[in-house]
Amino acid sequence: MARRKGPRDGDATRAALVDAAAKLFAEQGVDGVSIRAINSEAGLAPAAVHYHFGTKDALVNAVLMRDGEPVRERIHHLAEELAAADRPPTARQLIDLLTTPYRELIDRDAERAAQWLAICGQLSLAHDSRLLDTASLTNKLLHELVAWAYPKVPAEELEVRWAIAANTLIQMTARWSWAVKGVPSEERTRQLEALAEFVAGGLDHAMAVAGGRRAEAS
16 A cells, blocks of 8 residues: 655655756756756656645745845845944955855855855846745845945945946855865855955955046036
């Protein structure tokens, strides 16, 4: 008599599909991977993705959320701490809102972190709505902190320059994380600190240029 499948079987199947999708999305690109390929990679029936997730977009969201939700919560917590300070944040503090959770994710599971960052890098470059939630409380809080740090920069310039800095960080961290999966934690931290410093310097310079243009125009 066949054993009836219980809730744990369903959870295990969904986890296997998320694992397979994350691997393929990171290697081949989200749009380049078919549902058939995901089912095959997971060793499951051709209808598995449709049965457990309904659509490919729902599976993409599940992949993003699995590791992304803890990252988002950590970013929000760090942003709240900066917002409660008595002085505006520096460029480095703003960039560390992202690099600190990324580093912690890499320390927890370097392989999964590299896959997640690679997928985020793809989607951020394409301004994909599956990654960008501009209405989220975390996103609003980040923009408030950036505006506090650079009060002389026009709002539209502020948004563009912050987006470029954040996307640059995601892209560079995604590529970097593949190369350091076997590197000791202390060395990974040192290298990521250098990357954060580089991006923060670029952000500060870009904002200074934008603020200077506004001052000249007034």
